[in-house]
Amino acid sequence: MIETDVLIIGSGIGGLSTAIKIAEARPDLSITVLTKTIEGESNTRYAQGGVAAVWDAEVDSYTKHKEDTLDAGDGLCDEKIVDIVVSEGPDRVRDIIDWGARFDKKKDTIEYDLAREGGHSEKRILHYKDLTGWEMQRAVMAKTDELPNITIYEHYFAIDLITQHHLGHSVTRLRQDIQCYGTYALNKKNNVIETILARVTVVATGGAGQVYRATTNPVIASGDGISMAYRAKGWTENMEFVQFHPTSLYHPGGDNPVFLVSEAVRGFGGILKSKEGEEFMHKYDPRKSLAPRDIVARAIDNEMKVRGEDCMYLDCRHLNHEDFVAHFPTIYDKCKSIGIDPMKDMIPVAPACHYMCGGIKVDDLGQTTIQRMYAVGECTSTGLHGANRLASNSLLEAMVFAHRIAADILPKVDAWTIQKGIPDWNAGGTTDPKEMVLITQSIKELKEIMSSYVGIVRSNVRLKRALDRLELLYHETEEIYNTTTISPQLCELRNLITIAYLITRSARLRKESRGLHFTTDYPERTPFVQTNVI
Numbered sequence: 001m002i003e004t005d006v007l008i009i010g011s012g013i014g015g016l017s018t019a020i021k022i023a024e025a026r027p028d029l030s031i032t033v034l035t036k037t038i039e040g041e042s043n044t045r046y047a048q049g050g051v052a053a054v055w056d057a058e059v060d061s062y063t064k065h066k067e068d069t070l071d072a073g074d075g076l077c078d079e080k081i082v083d084i085v086v087s088e089g090p091d092r093v094r095d096i097i098d099w100g101a102r103f104d105k106k107k108d109t110i111e112y113d114l115a116r117e118g119g120h121s122e123k124r125i126l127h128y129k130d131l132t133g134w135e136m137q138r139a140v141m142a143k144t145d146e147l148p149n150i151t152i153y154e155h156y157f158a159i160d161l162i163t164q165h166h167l168g169h170s171v172t173r174l175r176q177d178i179q180c181y182g183t184y185a186l187n188k189k190n191n192v193i194e195t196i197l198a199r200v201t202v203v204a205t206g207g208a209g210q211v212y213r214a215t216t217n218p219v220i221a222s223g224d225g226i227s228m229a230y231r232a233k234g235w236t237e238n239m240e241f242v243q244f245h246p247t248s249l250y251h252p253g254g255d256n257p258v259f260l261v262s263e264a265v266r267g268f269g270g271i272l273k274s275k276e277g278e279e280f281m282h283k284y285d286p287r288k289s290l291a292p293r294d295i296v297a298r299a300i301d302n303e304m305k306v307r308g309e310d311c312m313y314l315d316c317r318h319l320n321h322e323d324f325v326a327h328f329p330t331i332y333d334k335c336k337s338i339g340i341d342p343m344k345d346m347i348p349v350a351p352a353c354h355y356m357c358g359g360i361k362v363d364d365l366g367q368t369t370i371q372r373m374y375a376v377g378e379c380t381s382t383g384l385h386g387a388n389r390l391a392s393n394s395l396l397e398a399m400v401f402a403h404r405i406a407a408d409i410l411p412k413v414d415a416w417t418i419q420k421g422i423p424d425w426n427a428g429g430t431t432d433p434k435e436m437v438l439i440t441q442s443i444k445e446l447k448e449i450m451s452s453y454v455g456i457v458r459s460n461v462r463l464k465r466a467l468d469r470l471e472l473l474y475h476e477t478e479e480i481y482n483t484t485t486i487s488p489q490l491c492e493l494r495n496l497i498t499i500a501y502l503i504t505r506s507a508r509l510r511k512e513s514r515g516l517h518f519t520t521d522y523p524e525r526t527p528f529v530q531t532n533v534i
Contacts, residue, residue: 387515
C-alpha cells in the first residue's frame with residue numbers, strides 16, 4: 001500500500017503542471033504521479049502545432065481569441081470558461097517559459113514567431129518548430145526533477161478509482177457525496193495490483209483516440225481516466241464531440257498512431273487540393289483551408305466519398321523550401337522517408353481521430369462531481385471547446401486548469417485525511433487468460449465498429465448498429481474480466497468499450513448536427529443548446 005498527500009494519474013502537461021504548482025507551494029506535501037508507461041509518453045508529447053495565447057497586444061486581443069473559440073465551438077462553449085482560459089492563458093505560457101520551454105523566435109530578434117492556424121483570426125500560436133508538445137513535455141519534466149517532493153511511478157496502470165463502493169456502500173450517479181480515496185493500480189513490472197491512497201486525486205490521463213482505427217493519438221490513449229470516472233459514478237458530458245484532424249499523413253498499411261501533418265502547415269500557406277490539383281475548400285467555407293477543423297474534416301471526407309478516393313492532398317510546392325524545412329523539419333523528414341518530397345509532390349492526407357472535446361465533467365476549478373477528485377486536460381469537459389476545439393487551445397486549457405486545480409487544493413488538503421479500512425484488490429477465483437487473441441481481436445473489432453458507424457458522418461441506423469455490437473463486446477469482455485487475472489490489454493479493452501459506448505450513446509441523444517457531430521437524420525442545427533450529461 002502506498003499513501004500520499006496528492007495522487008496524480010497521468011504525466012502529461014496537465015498532470016505535471018499540477019504537480020509542480022502544488023510542490024512549489026507546499027514542499028511538505030508528498031505528491032505521487034502515476035504513468036502507465038514512461039514519464040515522457042503522453043498525448044502532450046505528440047502535439048505539433050503549438051499553444052494559442054494573446055501575445056501581441058497591438059494586433060490581437062482577448063476579445064478576438066474569445067470570439068474565435070466561441071465560433072469554433074458552434075454555440076456550446078461556456079463563455080465564463082472561455083473568458084478564464086483566454087485571459088489567464090498568457091500568464092500560464094509565461095510560467096512554462098520560466099520553467100525552460102523554448103518557443104521559436106523571429107530570426108535575429110527576441111520576438112516570438114507567432115503562427116496562425118485554422119479558425120484563428122490572428123497570429124497567436126507559440127511553437128517550437130513542429131515539435132511544440134515534445135518541447136513543453138521536456139520542460140515540465142525537467143522542472144519536476146528539481147522538486148524532491150514529487151515521486152513518479154512509471155509502468156503503473158490505474159485500474160479503478162476507490163470510493164465508498166469499496167467500503168461496501170451503495171454508490172449511484174445521483175449521490176452528491178461520493179468521495180475518491182485513491183486508486184487500485186497494476187504495477188506492470190511485477191504484475192501486482194497495489195492500493196494507492198491519497199487525500200486528493202487528480203485524473204490527468206489524456207484522450208481516447210485508440211477507440212478508432214486511424215488516430216494521431218499514441219497507443220496509450222485508451223480513455224482510462226474517463227472510463228474510471230464513469231465506473232465510479234462520476235458524470236461525463238458531450239462525448240459525441242470527437243475531433244477528427246483533417247490532415248493525417250495517408251500511408252496505406254502505415255503506422256499506429258498515424259502521422260499528423262500539423263494544421264500549422266495550412267497556416268503557413270499549404271492548400272488542400274484533389275489528386276488533379278483542384279482546390280475544393282471554397283465550396284465549403286469562405287476561410288477555405290483555414291476553416292475550423294470540423295468543417296475541413298467533413299469537407300475532405302465528402303470529397304473522398306464523392307470522388308471515390310482514399311485521400312486528398314496538401315499542396316506545399318509553392319512554399320519557400322528553406323523556410324518550410326526550418327518550420328516543419330519532422331514533417332519534412334517523415335514525408336521524405338516514405339518517398340514524398342513536399343517541395344515537389346503534394347502530401348496525401350486523410351482525417352484521423354485526434355481529440356476528445358467531451359469527457360469528465362468539471363467546474364471552473366477542475367473539480368469533478370466526485371468529492372476529493374479533480375481532472376485536467378483532454379480527459380475533461382470544461383466547457384472551453386463546446387462542440388469543436390479551436391486549434392492549439394488544448395495545451396493552453398491544460399495549463400490554466402492545472403494552475404486553478406492547484407490553487408483550489410492547497411487551502412483544502414490539510415482538512416482531508418487518508419481513508420482507513422480500504423481492502424486490498426481481490427483477485428480470488430480468477431485464472432491466467434488462456435488465449436490473448438480474444439482480447440486483441442476484440443480491440444480490432446471495436447475499432448472497426450467505431451470507424452464504420454460512429455465516425456465523421458453518422459446516422460440513427462449506424463448508431464443503433466454500433467450499440468448492438470458494443471453490447472455484445474461488453475458482455476464478452478466482462479466475462480473475461482471476471483474470470484481471468486488482470487492485464488493491461490484487458491483493462492484497455494474494457495476502457496475502450498466504455499468510451500465507445502459513451503460516444504455512441506451521446507451521439508444518439510443529440511437530435512441535431514452541431515460542430516463535430518453530424519448526422520444525416522438531423523442535418524440542421526437546432527436553435528436550443530443541449531448538453532449530453534451521462
